[in-house]
Amino acid sequence: MENYTTKQLFEAKIPGEETGITVRRTICGFCGENCLVDAYIKDGKIIKVEGCDSLPASNGGKLCVKGAALKQTLYHPERLLYPMKRTGERGEGRFERISWDEALDTIARKMRETKEKQGAKHTLVYAGHPKWFRHQLTELCNAYGTPNFGTESSSCAYARMMAYECVFGTSGRNVMPDMPNVKTVLIWGVNQMYSRSVSSGSFLGLIERGVKAVVVDSRHTPTTEHAYIHLQPVPGTDGALALGMARVIITEGLHNEEYIEKHTVGFESYKDYVMSFTPERVEEITGVPKEKMIEAARLLGKGPFGLQMSASPMVHHINGVQNVRAIASLVPLTGSFGVPGGTGGPGPARAGFKNGFLMNPLRRYDAENDLSHNEFPAWAQLNFYETQVTRIADYLEGKGDYPIENLIAFGMNHHMWAQPQHVEEALKNIGFFVNIDMYKTETCDYADIILPAATALEREQLLMIGKGRVIDIKPVVEPMGEVRSDMDIILGLAERLGLEIGDPVLKTYDDYLEMSLIGTGLTLEELRNAPDGLPKKSKPVMRTQEDILSGIKTPSGKLEFVSGVLESCNMPYHDGLPVYRDFREILPMDEYPLILCTGCRKPQLFHKRTYRMPWLNDLEESPLAEIHPETAERLGLKDGELVRICTPVGSLEMHICLDTSGLPGVVHVYHGAKDKDINEIIDEKYYDPISGFPGYKSYCCRIEKADKKEA
Ligand SMILES: Nc1nc2c(c(=O)[nH]1)N[C@H]1C(S)=C(S)[C@@H](COP(=O)(O)OP(=O)(O)OC[C@H]3O[C@@H](n4cnc5c(=O)[nH]c(N)nc54)[C@H](O)[C@@H]3O)O[C@H]1N2
Numbered sequence: 001m002e003n004y005t006t007k008q009l010f011e012a013k014i015p016g017e018e019t020g021i022t023v024r025r026t027i028c029g030f031c032g033e034n035c036l037v038d039a040y041i042k043d044g045k046i047i048k049v050e051g052c053d054s055l056p057a058s059n060g061g062k063l064c065v066k067g068a069a070l071k072q073t074l075y076h077p078e079r080l081l082y083p084m085k086r087t088g089e090r091g092e093g094r095f096e097r098i099s100w101d102e103a104l105d106t107i108a109r110k111m112r113e114t115k116e117k118q119g120a121k122h123t124l125v126y127a128g129h130p131k132w133f134r135h136q137l138t139e140l141c142n143a144y145g146t147p148n149f150g151t152e153s154s155s156c157a158y159a160r161m162m163a164y165e166c167v168f169g170t171s172g173r174n175v176m177p178d179m180p181n182v183k184t185v186l187i188w189g190v191n192q193m194y195s196r197s198v199s200s201g202s203f204l205g206l207i208e209r210g211v212k213a214v215v216v217d218s219r220h221t222p223t224t225e226h227a228y229i230h231l232q233p234v235p236g237t238d239g240a241l242a243l244g245m246a247r248v249i250i251t252e253g254l255h256n257e258e259y260i261e262k263h264t265v266g267f268e269s270y271k272d273y274v275m276s277f278t279p280e281r282v283e284e285i286t287g288v289p290k291e292k293m294i295e296a297a298r299l300l301g302k303g304p305f306g307l308q309m310s311a312s313p314m315v316h317h318i319n320g321v322q323n324v325r326a327i328a329s330l331v332p333l334t335g336s337f338g339v340p341g342g343t344g345g346p347g348p349a350r351a352g353f354k355n356g357f358l359m360n361p362l363r364r365y366d367a368e369n370d371l372s373h374n375e376f377p378a379w380a381q382l383n384f385y386e387t388q389v390t391r392i393a394d395y396l397e398g399k400g401d402y403p404i405e406n407l408i409a410f411g412m413n414h415h416m417w418a419q420p421q422h423v424e425e426a427l428k429n430i431g432f433f434v435n436i437d438m439y440k441t442e443t444c445d446y447a448d449i450i451l452p453a454a455t456a457l458e459r460e461q462l463l464m465i466g467k468g469r470v471i472d473i474k475p476v477v478e479p480m481g482e483v484r485s486d487m488d489i490i491l492g493l494a495e496r497l498g499l500e501i502g503d504p505v506l507k508t509y510d511d512y513l514e515m516s517l518i519g520t521g522l523t524l525e526e527l528r529n530a531p532d533g534l535p536k537k538s539k540p541v542m543r544t545q546e547d548i549l550s551g552i553k554t555p556s557g558k559l560e561f562v563s564g565v566l567e568s569c570n571m572p573y574h575d576g577l578p579v580y581r582d583f584r585e586i587l588p589m590d591e592y593p594l595i596l597c598t599g600c601r602k603p604q605l606f607h608k609r610t611y612r613m614p615w616l617n618d619l620e621e622s623p624l625a626e627i628h629p630e631t632a633e634r635l636g637l638k639d640g641e642l643v644r645i646c647t648p649v650g651s652l653e654m655h656i657c658l659d660t661s662g663l664p665g666v667v668h669v670y671h672g673a674k675d676k677d678i679n680e681i682i683d684e685k686y687y688d689p690i691s692g693f694p695g696y697k698s699y700c701c702r703i704e705k706a707d708k709k710e711a
Pocket residue numbers: 031156157188189190191192194195196216217218219221233234235236237238310311312313314597599600601602603604605606607697
């Protein structure tokens with residue numbers, strides 16, 4: 001380095017004694033990918049980040065654009081740094097600083113008073129997208145005695161899991177393509193290259209290996225570019241497409257009779273049902289040319305194949321659970337479940353930390369008395385660990401079975417729901433509301449007390465990578481202001497409420513870390529002294545084909561074409577067969593003839609979290625109404641023109657963006673914009689009666705020129 005001056009070395013951000021720059025390993029906490037990051041630190045502050053490639057983590061040294069903006073997320077001026085209490089009206093956003101003791105004492109007192117006067121169930125506990133502390137938050141709810149614990153999963157992942165539980169008796173982390181052995185994959189509604197951009201390497205690896213990918217996506221995306229066959233159905237019609245494929249497979253004798261006989265129930269009535277889904281009818285419903293559908297069905301009919309399905313777009317429809325069941329039924333039909341090269345194949349069970357998210361889901365105390373139990377009986381059976389809170393606005397307004405007095409929220413963003421303006425009204429009148437976030441968000445503005453949460457960069461964490469290497473990641477910077485980790489907040493509340501949580505009982509953050517390691521054979525102390533982590537000592541649980549297929553946990557003990565769980569609900573729409581219902585038949589399509597599909601992921605955006613980060617938000621205007629040029633021409637609209645998107649419950653102005661990735665007749669709008677939140681004009685009552693998931697990806701709208709007066 002002798003040829004360079006210190007100034008030059010510093011400008012190039014070269015670590016070393018001369019520059020005083022050190023590199024510390026951390027995790028990007030933006031999304032569930034948990035990418036390893038090298039943070040370059042100078043005088044206790046992060047000056048830049050890079051992907052970390054010194055360990056074999058899934059990101060392989062790469063960061064997506066959001067990870068690259070980590071510095072801005074940490075040092076953002078809207079970071080919440082101290083506990084605060086409200087001084088203005090609800091929604092105004094005026095607060096004053098208070099101490100942690102005052103904050104936690106007040107919250108504990110309110111919770112205790114409510115429990116004594118009305119009963120613990122009148123406290124609703126909520127967690128937004130962050131998931132790492134949910135198990136311990138459930139433990140707190142159980143110890144306190146409220147069954148009302150709901151999360152962002154009321155519109156993410158759990159409905160797909162319900163459908164998988166109905167068919168396979170499991171929704172676990174193992175229901176994935178058997179990557180090492182798979183020859184054909186069916187990727188249904190996942191845009192790997194955007195939503196899991198850094199780990200899309202494993203998808204590209206499959207393609208390079210010659211694996212044939214059938215990708216079903218209603219848009220052209222960088223993922224569909226790699227498809228062997230890309231089917232492009234009208235959003236929300238996927239159930240009909242899957243039933244049509246099943247018909248081809250059965251009529252051409254490609255189904256696996258021996259497997260069906262041995263491992264499934266309900267085949268005869270399923271077979272009868274799918275017969276009405278002729279190629280012609282399916283083409284009419286879905287818009288997919290019948291020849292292409294038949295070609296894909298024939299490929300899958302060769303079986304086995306690996307199914308990969310997204311957490312959200314397939315279930316953001318009012319017929320979502322049944323559509324996913326129709327898709328998942330193709331797996332047993334072709335003998336693909338639990339076999340090598342199939343879905344949920346034999347091999348080591350995926351490893352994780354004890355009591356991490358969904359590792360050992362807890363039954364909630366008094367679950368049959370939670371607010372959603374009667375409306376969503378299938379949810380109550382299958383997602384026993386949480387309350388469905390799609391109707392949160394109603395619940396907060398006392399329109400549930402009983403009123404809610406306190407709302408204790410960790411990372412709540414009320415714009416994730418349809419018609420968030422209704423949630424705002426409800427928040428204005430609730431007895432007591434706490435929100436815990438890294439930023440002073442719009443939701444915080446309605447709270448009585450707001451608490452500052454630590455980012456992933458400011459707390460110690462354990463990470464498991466590769467085949468089970470465990471790494472202790474230390475905080476890379478001092479916590480800013482008085483921020484605390486959510487876990488410390490949960491523990492602080494438990495202490496003040498005189499409650500014990502965890503088994504073994506957790507009192508400190510270290511107890512939580514130690515507990516997480518149970519089952520790995522490692523101690524916290526040894527990990528803290530092993531900068532590159534250590535392989536876990538326990539052997540992975542191996543599952544054979546026999547284990548999997550003899551231990552199916554559906555009511556019948558077999559893979560189910562006819563769902564025992566849904567039949568047992570005795571409710572409208574809870575058909576045992578994966579019945580297809582077309583959303584267009586119940587929407588006022590005459591008046592609102594375009595399909596509104598919202599929230600398809602963009603690489604740079606993450607729900608409502610990113611709009612405040614200029615490095616991310618300034619990359620593209622948002623929201624935009626993305627429409628096909630044919631639709632624009634038909635409506636006499638030009639690229640960039642300001643228009644009004646009208647739905648049965650409201651209207652919003654935004655610019656048009658001509659885009660050939662989607663189908664004519666479909667309008668795509670991203671959710672989570674600062675203003676003009678598209679959820680404001682999606683009907684909150686438009687949800688799947690089985691799961692409660694909103695129809696975010698298949699609602700209806702019409703486009704008017706912005707200068708035209710509204711009728
Ligand atoms: N960059 C980024 N990554 C994210 C997120 C984010 O906000 N930003 N969010 C994370 C979260 S919470 C989630 S749930 C996942 C979601 O991850 P993905 O499922 O990959 O997300 P989407 O992009 O919404 O949908 C995937 C594809 O489904 C297609 N699609 C939409 N509706 C339909 C339909 O009805 N039928 C068919 N066949 N295809 C359809 C879309 O065209 C899109 O290309 O992403 C996670 N990753």
